[in-house]
Amino acid sequence: MYLRALNDSLTKVMKNILVIGATGQIGSELTMELRRRYGDSHVVAGYISGAEPKGVLKDSGPSAIADVTDRQSMKTVIKQYNIDTVYNLAALLSVVAERKPEMAWKVGIDGLWNVLEMAREHQCAVFTPSSIGSFGESTPHVKTPQDTIQRPRTMYGITKVTTELLSDYYYMKYGVDTRAVRFPGIISNVTLPGGGTTDYAVEIYYAAVKGQKFICPLKPGTYMDMMYMPDALNAAISLMEADPARLVHRNAFNIASMSFAPEEIYAMIKKYVPGFEMDYEVDSLKQSIADSWPDCLDDTCARMEWDWKPQYDLESMTVDMLEKLKIKFAK
Numbered sequence: 001m002y003l004r005a006l007n008d009s010l011t012k013v014m015k016n017i018l019v020i021g022a023t024g025q026i027g028s029e030l031t032m033e034l035r036r037r038y039g040d041s042h043v044v045a046g047y048i049s050g051a052e053p054k055g056v057l058k059d060s061g062p063s064a065i066a067d068v069t070d071r072q073s074m075k076t077v078i079k080q081y082n083i084d085t086v087y088n089l090a091a092l093l094s095v096v097a098e099r100k101p102e103m104a105w106k107v108g109i110d111g112l113w114n115v116l117e118m119a120r121e122h123q124c125a126v127f128t129p130s131s132i133g134s135f136g137e138s139t140p141h142v143k144t145p146q147d148t149i150q151r152p153r154t155m156y157g158i159t160k161v162t163t164e165l166l167s168d169y170y171y172m173k174y175g176v177d178t179r180a181v182r183f184p185g186i187i188s189n190v191t192l193p194g195g196g197t198t199d200y201a202v203e204i205y206y207a208a209v210k211g212q213k214f215i216c217p218l219k220p221g222t223y224m225d226m227m228y229m230p231d232a233l234n235a236a237i238s239l240m241e242a243d244p245a246r247l248v249h250r251n252a253f254n255i256a257s258m259s260f261a262p263e264e265i266y267a268m269i270k271k272y273v274p275g276f277e278m279d280y281e282v283d284s285l286k287q288s289i290a291d292s293w294p295d296c297l298d299d300t301c302a303r304m305e306w307d308w309k310p311q312y313d314l315e316s317m318t319v320d321m322l323e324k325l326k327i328k329f330a331k
């Protein structure tokens, strides 16, 4: 028991991690959380030119160019820092991907191919998230099972299903340790998301704290899975730390913590900000994407195979979001 614990902590200490897309919504917080757990010098913030890390992200540890479309840039950083684990967060979100399908494929799939090839060559484990966007109209929308129909009609969804299949392929054919979750909409207070269908659930908090009326781009009754950032970070890290012998699935696990429609998040915020107002102005692209996604996923497999358990629900997330954003805007 003691030896196992010692071994686990040594393994943690010895990990060298590259986060690709470290300045994005998830990457900026994931990099800091990984540094907290594994040590600052063991986590490299990978970025592309024009999206350099700033502030604490820049100052707390190493950073390097890691562009998924340029294999050489990844090879250089993997060798320089002796990387053994890659969190690959390079992707265009659903709305932008619909506007720039070719770019979405280039970054999401050609880029993933480069990451997986580098991982094969340098024996790295790889986490490349999928999404609730990997499902489509013909998927069961309520309690969506782990293994079910995945026939999305958006470019984002197509790249996410391909991500899952290609990641599994590299595991089965070459033994690359690929693992992933299907992220829902992620709600956070550090870095804003850009170009997703679920972004409204972040923007609504910013409007409430700034005392502005919120214009919701989705109709009442549009349910989607959402998650607070601390749970999302914990999901990614716990899965990468999970005992491989217990994993029946790999790419990618359904995870869930809350599902709500716009009128429900509005009512919850209004409970704490009574003067808050919201109106609807439906964006047809966002609405059609949201309508094609599940209302709520069944995450039983994640709970059974690696003990997934979220901490936050809509109310506890709302209290924390409002508190953190008030501090942020008081500065």
Ligand code: AKB
Residues within 6 Å of the ligand: 093, 094, 095, 130, 131, 132, 133, 156, 183, 184, 185, 186, 195, 196, 197, 198, 199
């Ligand atoms: C998006 O809305 O595109 C993302 C997602 C759910 O994958 N947040």
